[in-house]
Amino acid sequence: MKIDFNGATREMTAEEIKALEEENRSLESIKQESDISERVKRLEENRADTNEELSSLRKAFGAIRETLEGLRSLTKL
Amino acid sequence: MNNVILASLFSKLKRVEKQEAKVFELIEEITIDAEDVATIERTQEPDGTAYAFEEVLVNFEMEVSASSSSLTCRANNIASTGISNLIGTSKKYCALQYQAYRGLLFTSYQSPVAEKAWAGNVIARNTEVLSAEAINSLRFSCNAPIPTGSKITIYAIRK
Numbered sequence: 001m002k003i004d005f006n007g008a009t010r011e012m013t014a015e016e017i018k019a020l021e022e023e024n025r026s027l028e029s030i031k032q033e034s035d036i037s038e039r040v041k042r043l044e045e046n047r048a049d050t051n052e053e054l055s056s057l058r059k060a061f062g063a064i065r066e067t068l069e070g071l072r073s074l075t076k077l
Numbered sequence: 078m079n080n081v082i083l084a085s086l087f088s089k090l091k092r093v094e095k096q097e098a099k100v101f102e103l104i105e106e107i108t109i110d111a112e113d114v115a116t117i118e119r120t121q122e123p124d125g126t127a128y129a130f131e132e133v134l135v136n137f138e139m140e141v142s143a144s145s146s147s148l149t150c151r152a153n154n155i156a157s158t159g160i161s162n163l164i165g166t167s168k169k170y171c172a173l174q175y176q177a178y179r180g181l182l183f184t185s186y187q188s189p190v191a192e193k194a195w196a197g198n199v200i201a202r203n204t205e206v207l208s209a210e211a212i213n214s215l216r217f218s219c220n221a222p223i224p225t226g227s228k229i230t231i232y233a234i235r236k
Contacts, residue, residue, distance in 0.1 A: 002111060002112075003114070003115070003117075003118060004116070004117045005119075006121055007123065012116065016116075020220060021220060023149055
């Protein structure tokens with residue numbers, strides 16, 4: 001592989017190629033960590049949304065139960 | 078009294094002129110015309126002037142490749158930034174910015190997009206590096222050859 005240094009192109013030395021590969025491996029690892037962090041963040045956001053929805057459903061259920069109990073007490077009269 | 082007012086106006090005009098002089102200049106448009114070039118490094122302008130910039134803007138226009146590759150970008154051999162999937166099976170555009178400000182070096186870039194437009198997320202990555210008074214070098218490297226015909230355009234504001 002070649003390097004263009006200030007307009008002059010030459011073959012890269014074995015050391016330069018090795019350093020390049022190491023650099024890319026290191027950045028790939030950072031990218032993977034970043035991807036995992038992003039996924040965890042999204043999962044946590046989804047969990048928060050699900051909890052909120054669950055809370056709304058519980059409130060709605062509670063309201064329905066109250067209404068049913070009210071109706072039952074009316075039918076007993 | 079009039080002389081005092083005139084002197085004050087001239088002083089303000091000089092300050093405005095000085096501020097207006099700070100604009101981006103086209104430093105170099107690099108076209109990859111050789112095969113197997115994986116790294117581009119610059120420490121000087123085409124006329125031999127050593128790099129000494131307070132701000133740099135790099136536009137990438139990457140031609141098509143058989144597989145996807147990322148580009149590692151460095152300023153002053155530090156502040157390493159990896160731009161993922163800048164090279165791929167479709168033409169990609171991207172912009173990268175470096176700022177040397179009060180001894181710190183700031184990096185931000187736009188995630189690669191399919192059209193030449195300032196669209197997509199801007200990913201700001203602040204890198205605190207002491208004694209980065211100016212941007213003295215740029216290096217772009219890939220773990221595979223950069224497709225021929227790709228262009229890297231460098232704009233800068235001089236220190």
